[in-house]
Each structure stands twice: as C-alpha cells, then as structure tokens.
Amino acid sequence: MNFLEITIQKQKAINLLVNKFAEQISCNPGILESHGRDESTHIPMPPDAVFFAQSTEDIATAVKICAEYNLPIIPYGAGTSLEGHLTAVHGGLSIDMSRMNRVIAVNENDMDVRIEAGITRKDLNAHLRDKGLFFPVDPGANCTLGGMVATRASGTNAVKYGTIREQLLSLKVITASGDIIETGTRSKKSAAGYDLTHLFCGSEGTLGIVTEISLKVHGIPEKVAAGICRFTSLEKAVNTVISTIQMGIPVSRIELLDTLSVRAVNGYSKTEYPEANTLFIEFSGSEASVQDQIENFTMLASEYGGTHVEFAENQEDINALWHARHQLLYATRALSPGKNFITTDVCIPISSLAECIIKTRADLDASGLFGSIVGHVGDGNFHTIILYDPAKPAELEIAESLNRRMVRRAIDMGGTSTGEHGIGTGKREFLVWERESAIPVMRMIKQALDPKNIMNPGKIFLDIA
Template identity: 55%
Template sequence: MDGRRGNVFGAVAALQAQFGDRVSVLPDICAAHGRDLSLHPASPPDAVVFPETTEEVARIARLCSAHHVPMIPFGAGTSLEGHVAAVRGGVSVDLSAMNRILDVGQQDLDCLVEAGVTRQQLNAYLRDTGLFFPVDPGAEATFGGMCATGASGTNAVRYGTMRENVLGLTVVLPSGEIVRTGGRARKSSAGYDLTRLFIGSEGTLGFITEIRLRLTGIPESISAGLCAFESMEGAVNAVILTIQMGLPVARIELLDEKAIQGCNLYSHLDLDEKPTLFLEFHGTEQSVKEQAERFGEIVADHGGGAFTWATREEDRNRLWTARHNAFYAGLNLRPGSKALTTDVCVPISRLAACILETKADIGDSPLIAPLVGHVGDGNFHLVFLIDPDSAEEEREAHRLNDRLVERALAMGGTCTGEHGIGLGKKDLLAKEHGSALGLMRALKKAIDPQGLMNPDKILPDNTLETATF
C-alpha cells in the first residue's frame, strides 16, 4: 500500500462522466500537478480536473467526499513547501481556468476576482483605473494560492499582506457547501472572521474560488533606487532604524553580495557585489522627496554609498524585475542545482543578529546560499543551491535551516513569514505553536472530518488523515 485512499476509480469515472475532457489522467499532466518549485519530491495526483465555476468546484467536492478521495487545490504551482503534492493520491483541482476579473469597484477601491487570476494579470487589467493591488510575491502566483499561503512580498512593509488586503471570499467546503465570507464594507464585526481563517489555510479547509480584494490608488509619485553598503551590519542597521523611525517606505529589500552576483549574471546588470538595499518611496512629490532625504541621512550614518536612482518607469521595472527574479538568478549561479529556500521572520530589533549569525553559519559550510529579504518586515530568505544528486548537500542545507529556525524562534520569530508550512515545516510548526496544535486540529476536524482536503499538509501528525473508512 502506498497510502492512497478512497475509491479513486469510482471518483475519476464519475468526474469523467460529468466533466468529459476537462478531466485528465495523462501521466504528464498529473506529474505537473504533483510538484511545485521546491525540493519536495513530486507526488502526482490520480487525476486532474479543470472546473470553470464555483458551482462546478462544489460538484467536484461532493463527488470526492462521497468516494472518500483526497482533493488538492492547484493554482500556478509556484508554492515552496510541497503544498500541491498529492501524497495520498486523489484529485488535483486546477483552478487556473477560473481566471475572470468579475468586477472592479473603482469608487470603492476594491475588485472581485476568480481564484485563478494572477497578480500581473490583475495589475495589467487595472492599468487605466489609477488603482493597483500591492501584494507581490516574487512568482506569478494566482490569487487563490496567494490567499492559501497568506502571501506577502516586497510591498508588505507599507501595504500589508494578503490578510490585510482581502475583504471577503467565496469558499467551497469539502462537503460541497458554498460559503461567502466578509463583504464590501472596509470593516465589520459581524460574527467569526472566516475570511482570515481561510487565508493561510493552504487548501486544507476548503477551496477558495472567488476573492474580493482591496485595491490601492497608484501613488502620485514613485521613486526607486538602490544603495550598496560596506558591511552587512551597516545595511541591516539602516533598515532597523528606518522602521523604528516610522519612515513609510513602500519597499525596502536586502540582497547580499552573493545575490547581487546572481542578479548581475542573470539580469545583465553591473552592480557592486556588496550588500545592497533596493528601495521604493510612494507619496506626493513633496513627501517622496522628504522620505528619500531622511533615508539618505540614515544611509550616511551606516556606511552606505551613493544612492543610484531609478526614476523612469522602465528603469524601475528593470530594478524590480531583477529583484523578483532573484530566485532564478540564484539557481543560475550554480547551473543544474536545485533550491532549498528558507523563510524566517523575526522581530525587527533582532534582524541584524539573526542575519549575521546565519551568514557566519553559511561561511563555515561548503554550500552557496544567496540571501534576499523583505527586511522591513524582518523576513529574509536564503536560497541554498544544492547538487540534486548529493544527499549530503541536502542534509547540510536542512541542518543549517534547522539552526536558522531555532535561532529565529528563540528571538520570538516564526519559521515562515510568507511561504507557509506545507509538507516541509510541519515539525517546525509544532515547535513554534505547540500549545495551539490541538486547537488547529479541532478546527480541521470540524470543517473536514474525513481529512480529504490537501491531506498531510500543515498539521504535524496524520491522526486525521490516517482514519480509515
């Protein structure tokens, strides 16, 4: 037995009867739906189905529930903790065909999108409205996936994460019941906060099919630029002071010398290979100028060099595209390698200690690991570049990540700032939230008593999932 569950043949036959060629059992299609961008081994589902409406998702859920077959929501497959792996088989429900932008409330700064819409798609669509959606994980993820992992990204320091930017959801429960949460008012105290229960639930409580997003006005003035520092300590202390002073930077991103080297190669840039901050200021012309001046004073006090401005829109785009490609740029530093990506987030006062101790760890190890981070939130990533054939390198990367997470937890931080728990951090969740695991399990059991929604993710033991039927 490989742990596969339920009457898969019955479920797939019933799906095919209802959805015809929108159900696939082709090995290539199944394989592509059983892996994400992480190191976690692929686990292909038994079938993939492509619904086009919330009502269709509800039919799929009812059918899988009736056959006791696992269901795994799938967006763009850009997750980093094995979220989409069908470790107990079952049906991958690919929501990418649900990619309609249903409504833009220009007067109310909100919009309603289906789960398969991606952030670049939405922002392109909004271009002429003067509005944008600020949350931007590096990948071209879907909004369903961004909700499911509680995504954030470079703008979160100013605009918040998905938690602060979703007004309401349409959710299909594993039973097939359709639930609408939240609303269009900017705030509400009407009953339990179901919206935020599903944000970060990683597909383990239900399918998110529609999302009402808060939008933000495109600022009147934007200026961006970068600044290299003589030392990592100087760069991080400049960030800490910026946050403590309450300077409302829109983005403040750190790349270490290794990450800059990767960007130079991959994005054809010619930057000094030193710890570097990428920044962006939003506001009126006056206030952007003032923010930049104040930041300049901080830089001067911390051994930062001259500020290189990117004022034209195309220069800014080139800068941020390079930043967003830092993951691929990292991989490119060691062709053929695969990546283990870390994701701790610590209280801002501990950021310098956390980064410096971690850099020392890497210096003592044979591995290469560029560092990039949303440092204004205290969140940073290492991208360990690993020879895919070396179990030893993988062990070493895990050992260093374990040390990193222990350090972050001791500092009052979290093992994941934005990627989620998935398959990869279940033991770490137990370390971080030991007292809360029983309650998380009770919620899971109340909503998904059969344990069919994305089994084996988030919760560290499989009590629920191994129940037999």
C-alpha cells in the same frame, strides 16, 4: 480499507467526474506530473486526475463526488508555492483554477474588486491599471490570488501595504462537504460572527477551496522612485533598514541583497551592480513626500556608510530593478547549474534582524555550502537560498541543519519559521516547534471542517497522514 479498496473507490470517483465533466478532467501523464509539483525541490507526487474547473458550482459538484469516495482534493493555482503544498501525497484530484480568472466587479468608488481565485497578480493589475488602481501585494512570482490567500502570501510591498491578509474583505469558499459559503461582506470592517475570512486565509487548501475573492485595491501613487544603496558590511545594511523602519520613513519596499545575491543577479539579469551588500528601496506617494523620503533615507543611510544612493524615477528603470530582484531564486541557481536548493523564510521582530542575519551568514559560511541571503527586511523577513548537490546526500543534510538552526534562532528571538511561504509539507516540524500549544486547536478545526481529511491531506500537520 485496504489499498485495493481505496484504489477502487478512487477510480469510481474519477469515472463519475469524467462522466460529468468530460474533457475538463485530464489524466494525461504530463499534466498529472506538472500538477504534482511546485517551484521548490520537494519531491513531486502527481495526482490521479486534474480538473480544469470553470465555475464554483462545478467545483462544489466535484467536491461532493470526492467526499463520497474519499478522493483527496488539491487546489492548484499557478504552481509557484515553495513548500510542497501541491504534492498529492495520497493521490487525488488536482483542481486547476487557471480558467477561473475573471474580474467579476471593480468598484472604483470603494476601491475594492471581486475576482475569481484563478486570476494572476499580473493579470489583475493589467485590468486595474487604466482605472488608476493597483493591487500591491507582490511576492515576485506571478501567482494566482487564490494561491496567495491559501499561503497568506506577502512580498516586497508588505512593509507599506500589508500582506494579502490585510487586503481581504470576503471569500467564497467550498467546504469539504461541497457547500458554498460567503465569509464576509464588502464593508471595510465588520464585527459579525467568527472571522472565517482570516481562518481560510493561510489554511493552504486544508479547510476548503477559495473560488472568489473580494479585496481592497489601492490608488496608483502619484510618484514612485526606486534605487539602490551599497554598504561595506551586511551589518551596516541591516542596521540602516532597522533605523528606517524605527524612524517611520514610509518606504514601500526595502529589500536586502547580500554580496552573493548581487553577483547572482548580475550574472542572470545582465546587470552591472557593484558586488556589495545592497539595499533595493522604493518610495511612493506625492511628489513632495517622495522627495522628502529620499532625503531622509539618504541622510540616514550615509550614517551607516551607505554609498552610491541612486534613484530612478522612470517606470522602465524601476521595473528592471525589481525584475532583477524577483529573478533571484533562478539567478542563485544559475550560479551553480545542476544543484538543487532549499529556500528558507524566517521572520523576526525587526530589533533582532541584524543579529539573526549575521549569525545566519556566519553559519552559512562555515558550512561549506553556497547560499545567498535576500529578504523583505522591512518586515523582519528574509530568505536564504542554499544550494546543494543532489548527488551528495550529506550536502542536503548540511543544508537542512542550517535551516533548522536558523528556525530555532528565529523562534528564540520571538519570530516565526515562515513569514510568507506557509507550512506545506516542508515546515510541519517547525510548526510544532513554534506553535505547539495551539496545534490541538488547529487540529480540532481541521477535524470539524474536514472530518474525512480529503482537503489537501498531508499538509500543515505532521501526523495527520
């Protein structure tokens, strides 16, 4: 088909959708613009229409129309992804899940819930709180659960509770042909057939649309304590993390903020943390176990010269600490207004973490660009936020070559280019570096499940347009 024919086909599909769903379909330019971007600085590309979906059945109907007329489909959660996942590279229909935010069932006795995919992490936790339950996976952003499933998200609590992957029991998914499937059951384990739950988790909307999720939740711990610990060098801070993990101290969060990150946090969140390479740590469990963990950690940190280990035990102080941590992307940007940024996401075996971070810091310092290092270091996962001047193309090139060297370093150490952000449009080349042998099999699956390539096209694979 030529461009004109494609445009006519698309318009037919949108007309049918408008006839069917009336004001649930929007072509308002502002809405289109906001649905073609995420929180990164990847170039936004708006869809042709946005569908504010209200039920699985409605989405299935819409998918059938899109399939007939080859209109691409891009599921949209809270717009917080970081690798261009939401850009409509060939236009198409953005399916906004925000109205599908119901809690369908809370099974307290089994510690599992059934939710619609458009509910946000914070809304789910607000719903669970008075039942003594919580959903631990916490990427910082107030993303939707569907978005977390799509990108295989994790965040600060993964070192104790695992990523979104470990919480999943079953998914309701709409396939590229508009069929509705259920991938699992509520049982804690199963050996029945192919594990489609985990195939769809991390597939970034390229194989189907997740509309409902059954997932494990956890009991709110009896006691939580969070605190900070400062070090005279990056190496000492990271070695403290490595020893903590290797000794099996069951930290629930252990986050690294380098000196620059602490400066950014102070400026943005009006905190007064001394500017040093710092660990933010959280322990949880029974009263006795938290005390035990604090003592073991403090002793261990002091061996690496960790000073000013201070722990807060009231929820307000703990929340303030993690809020400051979670604002770091915005905080780093605020250090140099007008700059754009790239954010990186390597994850490596923990034994190589110190070497990888120190080489990365040195490379950053030598580049002349401004960048902070922060991370879920307990998992071996860290991010750099590298600022560049959008008016100076050479700076973007330098930032990208820093990232490329870091990814190569991580892969050489047995690691991955992305611990939790996903591939999107931004890391497609890195996927080839990292999993070249496996890509043909991924591609066979994509081709089999989405032969017309209408499900979030242009993501994950370099050369499927």
